[in-house]
Amino acid sequence: MFHFGVSYPFIIFHICLHVEIYTSHICPRVHTYIWCFIYFTDERTFYYLVTFKITNIKYKEKYGRKTSREFVERSRQIERMVRLIIFRQSSHKGRYIKCHVIKLSPDKDGVKVLVLFLFRYPSSIGETRIKKKIGNTLYQALKNKNFSLAISNPSIKITRCGIRTTASSLPLTLASTTDRIVMGTTAALTGEWPWQASLQLKDSGHQCGGSLISNTWIVTAAHCFQKTKNPTQWIVTFGTTIIPPLRKQNVDTIIVHEKYNNITHENDIALMQLAENVEYSNEIQRVCLPESYIKLPPHTSVFVTGFGSVVDDGPTQNVLHQARVEIISTDVCNRTDVYNGLIKKGMLCAGFMEGKVDACKGDSGGPLVYPDHHDIWYLIGIVSWGESCALPKRPGVYTQVTQYRNWINSKIGV
Structure with missing residues (x-):
């Protein structure tokens, strides 16, 4: 399942030795000494869905x-099963914090369960080691134990991406999201869109958005690098504000699609490698990439985020904005009264035919995402182009990520 770590302030442990020394066995005089050893441990919480x-x-x-x-009682039964049977008999005893049932949904074979698990480990233990350790425990424990509730072995899935979290570490659901960006207001909660990045030129500030797809790589739009592809000229920041940023990263590598066409906007996709791996937290997390066969039907609700203008030709916004838009079919988008055949393979339209809500200047390269039925979020589009902002019959046009899954994998193995 999905994991990310939250760093806590240093926790101080005191271990004290009380020693009494007698100077004489005839007339004892007692000297008491106390030695205290102070240990610092920087612990992090790891999450798995x-x-x-x-x-x-x-x-x-x-x-x-x-x-x-009914939900409360069944959830308590599942949580009790996990707490008392699985983890108290595992090597994670003392590291397991809690589990929380997020959702129960229907399935032809019974009931689908979505559970959030929390563990705490010292930061000194490598993330890869912890991921493997927790993942193996979850799989083996759920597969091999005998429970009063029968768990289907093939159904077990551990997700490590696409989770939006509140400060209390519980996932945000679709209901927490409202209409934003053009004609809207700011993103309300820290951690609401934790994969959002701001791509900035060192001498001129915010240029584009981007999406974190691993702890090293960001996916964005190719047209963002028309000024310069020199990675030393760029920085990346994370968080819901540009100033101050939650985190700032230098850039090591920029890969622009070899067949990007700045006239037709075809193949408008690029990858940016950070100079140092980013550390996952409630506020910084990677988005899931969809399988290449995924196709969302028209009118599906999707969400776009960015620091761009909230009106046409307006200024960049310091605070992250968000908007709910809808998928529009390519057939509709290519009508003569809309984009008249300009929507090519690898492009995706989203917005509303009446306009009013849209991405805008400065949102380029940013994410268009959708949640599956478990509220796991996937990157379906990259803000690419459009005619002005939020005009009737001029919806936003996005790079269709499913069409570039093989290209991404060939470049970075994700």
Whole structure:
């Protein structure tokens, strides 16, 4: 499942030795000494979202309401099973913090369960080692133990990307998101869009958005690098504000698609490698990449984010904005009264035919994302081009990420 770490302030542990020394056995005089050893440990919390099916119970309609007695009781049963049986008998004893059932949904074989797991480990232990350790434990424990609730082995899935979290470490759901960007307001919560990056030229500030797809790589638009492809001229920042940034990174490598056409906007995609790996946290996290076969139907709700203008030709915004838009079919987008055949393979239209809500200048390269039924978020588009902002019959045009999964994988192995 998905993991990210949250660094805590240094925690101080005191270990004290109380020693009494007698100077004479006849007339004892006692000197008491106390030595205290102070240890500092920087611990981090690691999160995993796990989905699995329970096959020996049937779904009830009231499971769909988290306030219902049925949801609460079933969730407590699942959490108790995990807490008492799985982790108290594993090597994670003392490291396991808690689990929390996020969602129960119907399945033909029973009930689908989405659970958030939390662990705490010292930062000195490598992330790769912890991922492997926790992942192996989850798989083996869920597969091999005998439970009163029967878990389907093939259904176990551990996700390590696409989670939006609140400050309390619980995932944000679709309901927390509202219409933003043009004709909207700012992103409300820290951690709401943790993969959002601001791509900036050192001498002229914010230029484009980008999406974190690993702890090293960002995907963005090729047209963002028309001024310069020199990585030493660029920096990347994370967080919901440009100033001050949550984190600032230098850039090591820029890869622009070899067949990018700045006239037709075809192949408008690029990759940017950070000079140092970013450390995941509640506020910084990678988005999931969709499988190449994924195709969202028209009218599907998707979300675009960025620091761009909220009106046509307006200034860059210091605070991150967001907007809900809808997928528009290529057939509609290519009508003579819309873009008249300009939408090519590898492009995706999203917005509203009546306009009003849209990405705008400065949002280029940023993410267009959608949630699956478990509220795991996937990058479906990259802000590419459009005629002005939020005009009727002029929706935003995005690079269709599913069409470039093989290209991304060939360049960086993701």
